[in-house]
Amino acid sequence: MRRSGELVQWNNKGGYGFARDETGKDYYVHISAVADGARPKQGDKVSFDIGKGRKGKPAAKDVVVTSVAVAPISRERQQSTGVSPLKVGLRTATATMMTLLILWAVAFGRLPVWLCLPYAFMGAASALLYRFDKRYAISGRYRVSETNLHVVDLCFGIIGGLSAQEVYRHKTVKPRFVATTWAIALLHLVGLSAFAFGWLWPLLGVLVR
Known part of the structure; x- marks a missing residue:
């Protein structure tokens, strides 16, 4: 017990x-x-x-x-250090960037609107899995496997996965897991950037010649 x-x-x-x-x-x-x-x-x-x-x-x-025990930060200390208590983490910033790339690509007709649905649906699924895994870890119950977390993130769930890691402070320490997460994030960032900035279609034109 x-x-x-x-x-x-x-x-x-x-x-x-x-x-x-x-x-x-x-x-x-x-x-x-x-x-x-x-x-x-x-x-x-x-x-x-x-x-x-x-x-x-x-x-x-x-x-x-x-x-986590959080020591109160005085106003004087905040002013002297210049550190905001609302500082945005790298994972949240990356998830926000991906979301903006999707909206940009859709707005300029470089990405079909329906592709937003997998990111929204799988992102929500990934966030729930991280939440459940955190709760299971606390209660000592059966955990969600790291492989399943990575598969969902790879299959369009990375935005929700990164956000959940930041919010729940979960799966942010283990080197191998963190490295795989960022590899998946980089893959999606490059792909979305290619759509958003129109790099993909000229490249495909060159390849089919």
């Missing part, structure tokens, strides 16, 4: 700390037990299973960060 609690102590350099469950009992946590390779910090809310740790003592296993 999974337990919920809070990370009451964390040594970021050493990669270990202690999680306290609802009963007030502390369990040792090692960075290798944290799901998706996430780097937690003190104050984060977590869920975890109990297993054997060092010297056979109980320790937290399969730790999932369910809520």
Whole structure:
């Protein structure tokens, strides 16, 4: 049975700390037990299973960060650093760029209107899959496979997939998964750019000669 609690102590350099469950009992946590390779910090809310740790003592296993502790940013600090709390992430910016390319291509008649439907439908499906996978990870249930997530993203779901990764802070750490996601995003960006800016038709004309 999974337990919920809070990370009451964390040594970021050493990669270990202690999680306290609802009963007030502390369990040792090692960075290798944290799901998706996430780097937690003190104050984060977590869920975890109990297993054997060092010297056979109980320790937290399969730790999932369910809520991130956010320190309040003062107005003075915002002004001094120049960092906006509404800063848009790279994934959201890329998804927005793809959407604008689609609208641009349709507006200038370089892309059929019906092609918007697969992006809309599969984008929504991809976002839901990421949401479900995040919830399943928190509750310890069966996960959505990474292959399925990539297939849906490749099949026109990449806009929703990138947006969901940003919103749910999910699947943004594992190097291989991130690299594949960006490869899919680049493929769609190039393809949509070719339609939007009219590069595709001259190229096809050269190829058929």
